[in-house]
Amino acid sequence: MRVVIVGAGVSGLFIAYELAREGIDRIVVLERSYVGAGSTGRCATGIRASFTSEEHVVLMRESIRLWEEHSRGELGDYGLTFVRGGYLWVARREETLDYFRKLVSLHNRLGVPTRVIGADEAKELVPQLRTDIIAGAMHDPTAGKSYVFTTLRALMKACSERGVEIRTRSAVTKLAAEGGVVKAAVLESGERIKGDVFVIAAGSGSRELLKTLGIELPTKNMPRHIMVTEAFARAFDPLVVDWDTPGAPYTVQSTEGNFFIARELEEEPELSIYSQRIDFIPKALKPIAELLPFLRAVRVLRYWIGYYVTTPDNHPVYGPVKSYSNLFLATGFSGHGYMMGPVTGKVIASWVLRGKPCIEHAARLTLERFEKGALIKELAVVG
Numbered sequence: 001m002r003v004v005i006v007g008a009g010v011s012g013l014f015i016a017y018e019l020a021r022e023g024i025d026r027i028v029v030l031e032r033s034y035v036g037a038g039s040t041g042r043c044a045t046g047i048r049a050s051f052t053s054e055e056h057v058v059l060m061r062e063s064i065r066l067w068e069e070h071s072r073g074e075l076g077d078y079g080l081t082f083v084r085g086g087y088l089w090v091a092r093r094e095e096t097l098d099y100f101r102k103l104v105s106l107h108n109r110l111g112v113p114t115r116v117i118g119a120d121e122a123k124e125l126v127p128q129l130r131t132d133i134i135a136g137a138m139h140d141p142t143a144g145k146s147y148v149f150t151t152l153r154a155l156m157k158a159c160s161e162r163g164v165e166i167r168t169r170s171a172v173t174k175l176a177a178e179g180g181v182v183k184a185a186v187l188e189s190g191e192r193i194k195g196d197v198f199v200i201a202a203g204s205g206s207r208e209l210l211k212t213l214g215i216e217l218p219t220k221n222m223p224r225h226i227m228v229t230e231a232f233a234r235a236f237d238p239l240v241v242d243w244d245t246p247g248a249p250y251t252v253q254s255t256e257g258n259f260f261i262a263r264e265l266e267e268e269p270e271l272s273i274y275s276q277r278i279d280f281i282p283k284a285l286k287p288i289a290e291l292l293p294f295l296r297a298v299r300v301l302r303y304w305i306g307y308y309v310t311t312p313d314n315h316p317v318y319g320p321v322k323s324y325s326n327l328f329l330a331t332g333f334s335g336h337g338y339m340m341g342p343v344t345g346k347v348i349a350s351w352v353l354r355g356k357p358c359i360e361h362a363a364r365l366t367l368e369r370f371e372k373g374a375l376i377k378e379l380a381v382v383g
């Protein structure tokens with residue numbers, strides 16, 4: 001069997017890795033730019049299972065288990081790390097704590113031990129946190145972070161060792177099909193890459209590519225802004241989300257010591273990732289520095305934009321497509337695709353090889369749900 005994967009981000013590489021581990025020895029990954037050039041290389045590295053939908057909680061819980069397993073295994077030997085620093089969802093308002101309590105009961109029922117904690121306990125986790133302006137927090141102790149570039153390098157090495165061919169600078173312009181079967185990925189150069197199975201993990205490029213088969217993917221490419229500061233000695237471990245401030249600003253100290261600081265701004269879909277907004281920096285820094293005053297004094301090194309490839313229900317589009325028997329999708333992660341990388345690899349590999357996902361919740365996330373109107377809501381859309 002020859003598998004053609006389009007996109008060398010975290011999804012495409014974890015899918016290639018899992019298929020190769022299951023013995024598929026003819027896998028080619030086609031990437032229009034360089035490995036990690038899409039959203040993956042632009043993300044905030046956060047990993048958590050504290051979501052608002054059962055589907056996300058179950059899939060992320062498994063993904064966290066896999067991040068830990070990988071960090072202790074072959075990928076760990078090649079540099080992948082998982083640091084269990086937790087997430088701290090800070091509430092400025094008392095009524096937010098009631099909402100958090102509802103989420104905690106969902107998480108706990110599904111085996112994720114989140115807790116609502118008071119301001120003083122939050123300060124024990126993040127000593128620099130101002131307690132006079134917060135009501136408390138929800139703490140997710142199972143969450144963590146993983147540095148993107150060491151993860152990608154580890155995946156590239158493990159994939160290459162198993163004979164996976166990763167072809168960069170290979171933009172796919174169309175998918176060619178006959179009688180409900182995809183036959184080839186056609187490159188810009190005109191070269192046709194034939195295969196038995198095709199997996200589209202092309203992030204913000206997926207929608208245009210699928211149009212060439214007449215498939216409408218209901219995704220939008222939403223610009224998301226993020227900055228990084230210079231590196232410091234370890235200050236605190238959790239990713240801190242300011243839940244009650246519009247745009248849910250957040251910060252996390254990366255495993256390398258730099259702070260990522262981000263928030264949602266009102267944006268038009270499809271805006272170029274080079275349309276920087278100078279107002280982003282004060283809008284994100286002000287609320288975060290209010291919670292963590294020491295961050296006022298740090299220097300911002302760089303600021304960039306990446307896409308959240310969003311679906312109408314903020315869940316990914318996974319798995320097979322009704323009209324083509326050998327086509328599988330892994331896209332539309334709505335801002336959570338990095339953390340889902342390991343579980344995406346497992347779920348899609350099992351769909352390709354055994355005709356069904358290894359986790360039943362994934363079967364609710366196929367493209368068909370939009371036709372049927374079976375949308376699933378996710379409200380905690382934060383890195």
Ligand SMILES: Cc1cc2nc3c(=O)[nH]c(=O)nc-3n(C[C@H](O)[C@H](O)[C@H](O)COP(=O)(O)OP(=O)(O)OC[C@H]3O[C@@H](n4cnc5c(N)ncnc54)[C@H](O)[C@@H]3O)c2cc1C
Nearest residue numbers: 007009011032038039040044046172203205306337339383
């Ligand atoms: C600011 C920001 C912060 C984020 N923070 C987090 C976070 O903390 N945690 C988290 O889990 N997620 C986070 N995300 C989301 C996360 O980055 C994405 O969901 C994830 O990286 C998606 O990975 P992917 O492999 O599916 O897509 P991508 O990384 O976008 O990879 C797709 C690849 O396909 C290639 N491609 C596209 N079209 C074609 C084509 N026609 N031919 C060949 N190749 C093609 C692209 O060049 C790209 O390399 C964040 C995103 C942003 C922008």
